[in-house]
Amino acid sequence: MKASRFFIGTLKEAPADAEIVSHQLMVRAGMIRRVAGGIYDYMPMGLRSIRKVEKIVREEMERAGAIELLMPAVQPAEFWQESGRWAKYGPELLRLKDRHDRDFVIGPTHEEVITDIARREIKSYRQMPINFYQIQTKFRDEIRPRFGVMRGREFIMKDAYSFDKDVDGLKITYQKMYDAYSAVFNRMGLTFRAVAADNGSIGGTGSHEFQVIADTGEDEIVYCPTSDYAANIEAAEAPALIATRGAATQALTKTPTPGKAKCEDVAELLGIPLETTIKSVVMAVDAAEGPTKIVLLLVRGDHSINEVKVTKLAGLGDARMATEHEIIATFGTPPGYLGPIGTKQPVTVIADLTVANMADFVVGANEAGHHITGVNWGRDLPEPDQVADIREVVAGDASPDGKGVLEICRGIEVGQVFQLGTKYSEAMNATYLDESGKPQPMVMGCYGIGVTRVLGAAIEQNYDARGIIWPEAIAPFEVVVCPMGYDRSESVRAEADRIYGELVAAGIDVILDDRGERPGVMFADWELIGVPHRLVIGDRGLKESKVEYQGRRDTEATLLPVGEAVAHVASRVNAALGR
Known part of the structure; x- marks a missing residue:
């Protein structure tokens, strides 16, 4: 990609309503633009990162055996009335009528629709286990949308739904998805914890949230540094702090x-x-x-x-x-x-x-x-x-697993996995014939990743005073080539074009800034956008057969021989991506 053929919409100032760093930087880096409260245009720069998140998700879902489909965003109210959520979900559920005065909703999630698919398509135990997933736009009518993509009303989500013949089968599927989610967030280069969680309005019997660790997170995470115990504070166990009751020593x-x-x-x-x-x-x-x-x-x-x-x-x-x-x-x-x-x-x-x-x-x-x-x-x-147990835990409480004491940090939820059981299949009569020919309710699980939310969470964890610092896996570009005077120096232009071409041939996602901007403007743009690797080519360096390399996290640039620049950058990128 060449910058002259791309859209770069960087801004010097963030809008007044941008409360947190990720919101500010996504607007300033030209990744999103506000359309209405909690509703955004995803500009070309932001969409590139979204597509990379989606690619990782698809690869890991398919590796875990999930099958992609696509369900409608507009859902008939009858499904929600069958499940009982029409009355229970609350005002976040956007309801509307069509021209025939029939009730519909804009889907915040798809348990009802997928259960309808299952009851129509799955007849026998031989068709299970099966796990369907989609990547699709959702809508939740938040009373106070804020924090940019972190708590918007319209967002992109990956949601998967599994169907098993029994609870034992669900546990196997659940573990596969838990492992797949761990792989997804590891590949994205995020620091996260999987924590025991409450199922909330989704329902079911067991759940884990995947929380990106960040000081600006809305959730409090309870964990034990010396064991694997971790839970959302809403679900964290709070054992008795007094082992046995003492005798009375005071008068009433x-x-x-x-x-x-x-x-x-x-x-x-x-x-x-x-x-x-x-x-x-x-x-x-x-x-x-x-x-x-x-x-x-x-x-x-x-x-x-x-x-x-x-x-x-x-x-x-x-x-x-x-x-x-x-x-x-x-x-x-x-x-x-x-x-x-x-x-x-x-x-x-x-x-x-x-x-x-x-x-x-x-x-x-x-x-x-x-x-x-x-x-x-x-x-x-x-x-x-x-x-x-009706209290919230506090830092210093004994870990429920007996292996240390608890600490509390903040996190941003980017994914959650649920063991639904038969909550929806029983309500909507989604049954199959078992080995003896008797009808049984399907045992369900559901699994969600906030695709657009991942971007905000990644930024909250990776930024500095100059802008975003993207992990390579979800950066809009992996490398930027910055020629000094591309429009004025034939030697700079020729070397920049050569390096750019070799990086493309090496499978590196690279952008060549051929806009002819001044160095200060050019560097500020790409530091704000957060491209992980930068090569600077100028006449002065070329006279010594050198180019300048700097990683986005590096404090200083490094001079490289011209002939080694491509191999050096490609090895850095490939190492970060594990390829």
């Missing part, structure tokens, strides 16, 4: 705590460790018939409730935060002084694993300006109705 005492509604303030007032206080959180579960169920969640004062864990508990899938009116009616006081002793109405008490083993702790007295100290299970209040 109602203690004035005027104006001290937070555990931190109560601990400071009473001169006690924060770890001896209990934080009360009230949730409500509405019933189709009868009164709303009020649930009191108890965690240690220095901990936080993990709402995702709570909603995984039996009967709490639709739990919501209780209103102030509900709290006053149940406890007799507004939030701030709530506790399990002396409630106005009966409540279900769920204690965190650590709380269940505490002794001599402090709770709200259900009276404004008062707490109760010296509280003990059994003596002062009944054992909790349920004991469960």
